[in-house]
Amino acid sequence: REKVQKLSLVTERTTSTLLSRQTQMLCFSLLQIPQIPLLTQFPLQVPLSKFPFKALHFSQKSSLQKVVTKKLCGCFSFSNSSAFTSPDDDFDVELGRLLALLPEEMRSRVSEHPELHDLVEVVMDLGRRPLARFPSGDFVLSDCPITLQDLEHATAQVGDFAIDNRAGISRTLHRISAIRNRKHQIIGLTCRVGRAIPGSASLLRDLVQDGASILLIGPPGVGKTTIIREIARMLANDYKKRVMIVDTSNEIGGDGDIPHSGIGNARRMQVPNSDMQHKVLIEAVENHMPQVIIIDEIGTKLEAMAASTIAQRGIQLVATAHGVTIENLIVNPSLEMLVGGIQSVTLGDEEANRRGVQKTVLERKGPSTFSCAVEIISKNELRVHCSLEATVDAILSGRLPNVEVRKMNSQGLKDMVQMEPSIDTSVEKKDEILFEELQMKDERIASNEFISASPLNEGENSLEDETTIRLYVYGILEVSVIQAINQLKMDTALQLTDNISEADALLALQSKLKKNSGIQAAAKSHDIPIYVIKTSSLVQITKVIKALASDCANGLKDSRSEENAKSLEKTDALEEARIAIEQVVIPKGETVELLPRPSHIILLQMDFIQKYQLQSEKIGREPDVRLCILPYQASLDEGRKSSESVGADSRLDDFRGTIGELNGSPLIVDRLPLLPD
Numbered sequence: 001r002e003k004v005q006k007l008s009l010v011t012e013r014t015t016s017t018l019l020s021r022q023t024q025m026l027c028f029s030l031l032q033i034p035q036i037p038l039l040t041q042f043p044l045q046v047p048l049s050k051f052p053f054k055a056l057h058f059s060q061k062s063s064l065q066k067v068v069t070k071k072l073c074g075c076f077s078f079s080n081s082s083a084f085t086s087p088d089d090d091f092d093v094e095l096g097r098l099l100a101l102l103p104e105e106m107r108s109r110v111s112e113h114p115e116l117h118d119l120v121e122v123v124m125d126l127g128r129r130p131l132a133r134f135p136s137g138d139f140v141l142s143d144c145p146i147t148l149q150d151l152e153h154a155t156a157q158v159g160d161f162a163i164d165n166r167a168g169i170s171r172t173l174h175r176i177s178a179i180r181n182r183k184h185q186i187i188g189l190t191c192r193v194g195r196a197i198p199g200s201a202s203l204l205r206d207l208v209q210d211g212a213s214i215l216l217i218g219p220p221g222v223g224k225t226t227i228i229r230e231i232a233r234m235l236a237n238d239y240k241k242r243v244m245i246v247d248t249s250n251e252i253g254g255d256g257d258i259p260h261s262g263i264g265n266a267r268r269m270q271v272p273n274s275d276m277q278h279k280v281l282i283e284a285v286e287n288h289m290p291q292v293i294i295i296d297e298i299g300t301k302l303e304a305m306a307a308s309t310i311a312q313r314g315i316q317l318v319a320t321a322h323g324v325t326i327e328n329l330i331v332n333p334s335l336e337m338l339v340g341g342i343q344s345v346t347l348g349d350e351e352a353n354r355r356g357v358q359k360t361v362l363e364r365k366g367p368s369t370f371s372c373a374v375e376i377i378s379k380n381e382l383r384v385h386c387s388l389e390a391t392v393d394a395i396l397s398g399r400l401p402n403v404e405v406r407k408m409n410s411q412g413l414k415d416m417v418q419m420e421p422s423i424d425t426s427v428e429k430k431d432e433i434l435f436e437e438l439q440m441k442d443e444r445i446a447s448n449e450f451i452s453a454s455p456l457n458e459g460e461n462s463l464e465d466e467t468t469i470r471l472y473v474y475g476i477l478e479v480s481v482i483q484a485i486n487q488l489k490m491d492t493a494l495q496l497t498d499n500i501s502e503a504d505a506l507l508a509l510q511s512k513l514k515k516n517s518g519i520q521a522a523a524k525s526h527d528i529p530i531y532v533i534k535t536s537s538l539v540q541i542t543k544v545i546k547a548l549a550s551d552c553a554n555g556l557k558d559s560r561s562e563e564n565a566k567s568l569e570k571t572d573a574l575e576e577a578r579i580a581i582e583q584v585v586i587p588k589g590e591t592v593e594l595l596p597r598p599s600h601i602i603l604l605q606m607d608f609i610q611k612y613q614l615q616s617e618k619i620g621r622e623p624d625v626r627l628c629i630l631p632y633q634a635s636l637d638e639g640r641k642s643s644e645s646v647g648a649d650s651r652l653d654d655f656r657g658t659i660g661e662l663n664g665s666p667l668i669v670d671r672l673p674l675l676p677d
């Protein structure tokens with residue numbers, strides 16, 4: 001009822017008969033905009049019969065308010081119209097100037113779009129259908145392809161295109177970028193809607209206020225210029241700083257010689273062409289005594305050097321650069337200077353050992369140009385590195401940097417999450433982890449290498465502490481692995497070992513492992529599962545350790561323990577056979593009966609005995625089946641065949657005779673066989 005009463009106030013000055021249903025809707029909507037009380041104070045000079053609304057269909061209240069305001073500003077003249085203006089009104093007028101570049105049909109299509117106020121760009125390419133880009137997606141503005149006349153109509157209304165093929169519309173923030181053919185004729189236009197958005201930098205207010213030099217990084221179109229413009233305004237108006245914008249493409253301060261109100265009291269220097277940006281930067285410092293310098297798009301080494309020089313003079317610097325993360329800058333030879341420069345340092349043996357790293361490491365060369373950096377993820381989310389130097393150092397040493405994730409919630413309030421260097425839990429995929437479990441081959445068991453090792457001790461050790469996983473690391477910095485283990489709070493459950501034979505798992509860098517067949521063979525012979533990562537980043541290491549831990553929880557450790565126990569039994573059985581042969585069968589020519597063993601171990605013992613060219617026989621019934629080593633020479637081919645032909649329940653005396661009959665070989669060994677090497 002209250003609203004209806006207000007409505008009557010609004011309509012009081014009009015003739016009620018002129019109020020169509022739509023007009024009533026409009027007036028009703030006006031009640032929701034803050035300027036509505038003012039409206040009644042202004043005599044309307046245009047009869048409402050000329051009211052231009054055909055229909056109103058707006059999805060969002062805010063859009064509705066803006067459109068209504070704009071329509072009123074555009075269609076009526078008020079005796080004191082300046083009292084009625086607001087930033088929204090200004091924007092609507094500016095948006096109108098961009099839309100004026102478009103042919104009539106396109107203009108009306110885009111004007112009717114419910115997301116008009118969020119319009120990002122209009123794209124016009126010769127011979128193609130024009131597109132309007134909204135945050136929600138692209139929208140075809142006309143089925144008629146763009147003609148040369150359409151392009152000429154648009155370009156005639158904008159300023160001159162500079163060497164970077166960008167132009168603007170005077171006293172607006174829009175950016176018109178041209179695509180040319182080989183004859184330099186314009187055949188395409190990207191018309192970017194520029195807008196000053198108060199509050200777009202509020203997530204960074206604390207840093208701005210503290211006088212931090214801030215580098216904003218983000219991909220094209222993410223909103224860097226919009227934020228930097230607001231920072232310029234904030235510093236100049238709210239903190240009363242002397243701010244100078246070096247405005248290379250006139251994007252921050254808008255086209256024309258009078259800067260846009262969006263930059264507040266900040267001053268702006270134009271740049272004749274982008275190659276001159278670094279010179280204008282220095283000139284700004286030398287001639288205009290700024291406390292703050294704002295630069296959009298540092299892209300070349302010269303610009304980076306100029307920025308670095310300015311920072312050294314104690315001037316607060318706020319700049320943008322293309323890229324997604326700090327790593328992108330570190331690996332960019334033109335821009336690495338912004339993060340302090342990177343150099344390769346060779347450490348002495350002692351220092352490398354102390355740090356637990358390779359001898360050649362990457363280090364930051366000097367102080368970074370900016371004190372902090374901000375990765376712009378989206379218009380509402382930023383990743384803030386409060387100490388850029390600490391971040392760079394962390395990245396270079398393979399650690400995760402400290403980062404604050406700042407978000408704007410739906411109420412426009414700041415949400416802040418402090419991220420300690422930790423695991424990237426969003427990436428749980430195991431696909432980058434190549435897990436390979438290598439099987440022990442039985443033939444290795446009978447090898448001399450196996451026998452000459454001291455597996456009994458190893459077995460004892462591995463059974464000592466069943467809960468601790470021992471990890472052998474190859475090709476990866478041990479400090480990084482230790483850091484990952486500590487982050488996962490697994491330092492008691494997982495320990496590194498230098499001895500591959502006592503390891504439960506091998507963690508290796510894929511490229512390094514491929515080149516070292518020795519390590520692969522060692523892992524095979526010790527039956528160690530191999531976990532491989534492609535890069536030795538902390539995130540990868542952390543993921544692989546989590547995978548290892550989960551495999552262990554699912555039985556790797558148990559199976560390893562079983563394997564160890566099995567391996568121990570095999571070793572024991574072979575050692576028993578060796579001692580029997582070397583101390584009794586050969587020197588004394590006597591038969592030795594071995595201990596009962598499982599059938600697969602008995603097979604290994606038979607193979608082993610065969611290497612001494614001796615005969616052996618199985619005796620007893622399950623579970624007491626055992627071997628007898630006979631002091632008879634056997635041919636390698638026949639040994640096992642002959643022995644297997646004998647029933648397990650035969651008695652020793654029986655198969656002595658049987659063997660004699662089968663082979664017809666002498667019962668007494670007349671020559672000692674050669675011992676294995």
Ligand SMILES: Nc1ncnc2c1ncn2[C@@H]1O[C@H](COP(=O)(O)OP(=O)(O)OP(=O)(O)O)[C@@H](O)[C@H]1O
Nearest residue numbers: 120193194195197200220221222223224225226379
């Ligand atoms: N907070 C915001 N809310 C709504 N629109 C925004 C916001 N920030 C930026 N925009 C819009 O997004 C578009 C791209 O913004 P802007 O030009 O600032 O991006 P940029 O990162 O500087 O792009 P480029 O790297 O191509 O210069 C513009 O149309 C701008 O008006």
